[in-house]
Amino acid sequence: MTEHGVVGEWVDASGHDAASGSTDAVVLYLHGSAFAICSARTHRGLVSRLSRETGLPVFVVDYRLAPEWPFPSAADDVERAYQWLLDTGYEPDRIVIAGDSAGGHLALDLIIDNARRRVPQPAAVVLFSPLIDLTFALAERRERRRKDPMISAAAARALTSLYTRGQQPHIPRLRLAIESGTVLPPFLVQAGGAEMLVADADHLLEIVQSEAGTCVLEIWPDQMHVFQALPRLSPEADPALRRAARFIRAELGRLPSESTASSTRIETPCSD
Known part of the structure; x- marks a missing residue:
């Protein structure tokens, strides 16, 4: 689908007619893979x-990929x-x-x-194995301390450098500098205990806490990068996804005045 300069794909296993705007809530999904590979199609299963x-x-953004489209193409x-979802009629808290x-x-x-442009924030953010530190x-x-079974930091840096080439790593939009006093939506972050980006997940928790925001960080022992996408390989994939879904439904069900739970780091999530 291409509309008003937005390229992506509606994925709907909910039974609603997403493209018609008949539902009042939606998930906007941002796929990974170093800004250089993958697409809405590769993430269709997850x-x-x-x-x-x-x-x-769920609307999956098919953002432009590096190296043909370097920073800030994907972010833009x-x-x-x-903004297109807002213009379509979705309320930010949905x-x-x-x-x-x-x-x-x-x-x-x-x-x-x-926050910088004073655009209303979404109801919540859910992230699987987030990359935060591009250095x-x-x-x-x-x-x-523990090697990642999938990729090395050097190899991952080489891929992301296709997106960031020619940029200083510490410019605000790459190091993700947050102005003091920024009000953040609640976060749920899941990371595998065997992956190197568990360090980024911890860093994100610190960032959110520094602004008095709320973030639930779940570290799933011995799991690899984005294990939620691999239900045939990881028995934990489906339970983790169900926990994420419960978080989403809970946040969408809150009244604006209700507060979320305090930030926390969970080493071993409870059984689903």
């Missing part, structure tokens, strides 16, 4: 399961997609942002940009 578990339609496409890996960086950039310094420190 997103359809998320749609089924939440009972919500995500911003455009969020939109949930979700994503994995590099989609985590894009999600936090959107939240920061919303991979945090990942390298984690790697020295």
